[in-house]
Amino acid sequence: MSRKLEEKFPLTKYHIMTTSTDRRFALKKIIITVLIMSISFLFTASCTKREDSNLINISATIFPLYDFAKQIGKDKVSARIIVPAGADTHAFEPRPSDMVRLANCKLFLFGGSETEPWAIPFINSVDNKDMPVIDISQLHEHMHSHTHAHPHNHTHSHAHTHSHAHTHTHSYDHDHSHSHIWLDFDVNIKTVEAIADALSKIDPANAEFYLNNSKNYIEQLRKLDADYRNAIKNFNRKEIIYIGHSSFESFVERYGLKLITPYESYSPNVQPSAKAIATIIDEIRNSGAKIVFHEELINPRLARTIATETGAALSVLHAAHNITKDELRSNVTFIEIMYQNLENLKKALSD
Numbered sequence: 001m002s003r004k005l006e007e008k009f010p011l012t013k014y015h016i017m018t019t020s021t022d023r024r025f026a027l028k029k030i031i032i033t034v035l036i037m038s039i040s041f042l043f044t045a046s047c048t049k050r051e052d053s054n055l056i057n058i059s060a061t062i063f064p065l066y067d068f069a070k071q072i073g074k075d076k077v078s079a080r081i082i083v084p085a086g087a088d089t090h091a092f093e094p095r096p097s098d099m100v101r102l103a104n105c106k107l108f109l110f111g112g113s114e115t116e117p118w119a120i121p122f123i124n125s126v127d128n129k130d131m132p133v134i135d136i137s138q139l140h141e142h143m144h145s146h147t148h149a150h151p152h153n154h155t156h157s158h159a160h161t162h163s164h165a166h167t168h169t170h171s172y173d174h175d176h177s178h179s180h181i182w183l184d185f186d187v188n189i190k191t192v193e194a195i196a197d198a199l200s201k202i203d204p205a206n207a208e209f210y211l212n213n214s215k216n217y218i219e220q221l222r223k224l225d226a227d228y229r230n231a232i233k234n235f236n237r238k239e240i241i242y243i244g245h246s247s248f249e250s251f252v253e254r255y256g257l258k259l260i261t262p263y264e265s266y267s268p269n270v271q272p273s274a275k276a277i278a279t280i281i282d283e284i285r286n287s288g289a290k291i292v293f294h295e296e297l298i299n300p301r302l303a304r305t306i307a308t309e310t311g312a313a314l315s316v317l318h319a320a321h322n323i324t325k326d327e328l329r330s331n332v333t334f335i336e337i338m339y340q341n342l343e344n345l346k347k348a349l350s351d
């Protein structure tokens with residue numbers, strides 16, 4: 001035991017007052033108390049280092065939600081992505097330190113149980129039952145619940161209107177086409193409104209601040225959407241050759257593009273079959289596509305093989321599940337990632 005702790009808990013007192021058995025018990029009790037105090041101190045220290053107690057702690061499972069929280073809360077919030085930089089957001093397993101942090105969390109944001117199946121068990125495991133939770137798949141359901149039955153009659157509560165073709169020309173199993181909905185900029189507008197609303201309830205004194213920030217950010221999302229639509233109008237090709245797990249279905253559906261991929265599921269870990277790889281190589285040769293896309297955060301081994309085989313170049317289509325440590329350090333934003341995707345798509349689809 002260090003001198004400091006001895007000073008704090010003088011042992012001599014117990015030496016005098018207790019029998020030998022009692023003394024051992026007393027000593028044990030002191031050690032346990034000190035250990036508990038040290039552990040709680042360490043946890044408090046690790047939280048306060050990153051999460052100032054005056055700030056509103058927000059936890060997000062995926063990068064876009066973390067970024068939205070920062071854009072709206074700015075210096076009044078401490079936002080974090082629960083999944084470590086560079087790690088897979090779909091198959092994440094929360095650690096004990098995540099549970100400690102979640103106990104102090106004021107707002108929890110996640111992409112839905114399809115993409116983050118661990119999120120609901122995680123929040124249920126922590127005693128923080130009053131914490132508001134925003135599940136963006138529910139926002140999406142709410143927006144699109146009647147779209148399929150009446151494709152021309154649906155309305156949105158915001159001023160911006162658009163038409164969904166819903167022709168389903170892509171080769172996907174439609175069951176998964178509404179996952180990864182953070183790549184739908186209309187859903188993002190709803191998400192931003194929901195975050196501003198939640199922050200205004202948590203911190204009513206700054207409600208106007210959150211509302212103004214959300215309005216500014218929604219303008220940026222609308223501009224992003226308009227820039228995509230204007231660029232895509234001029235594309236000569238509609239097919240994106242994508243060697244990655246299913247992430248861009250709602251995105252391609254939205255912009256009338258088509259995704260060609262050998263992956264058959266939305267798990268990054270289920271490798272495509274040899275037959276699917278042979279088929280995509282044929283499709284690239286037949287279409288004359290010059291660029292093969294791969295997903296972020298993985299070694300693009302398969303994409304490189306397919307590119308080499310067909311003489312195509314490699315490029316990234318970033319689905320923004322998560323970002324690397326370098327991207328985190330450089331404070332990259334969701335909107336920047338989406339504009340980089342647009343540049344990469346222009347190069348691939350304009351020829």
Ligand SMILES: [Zn+2]
Nearest residue numbers: 246247266321
């Ligand atoms: Zn994914």
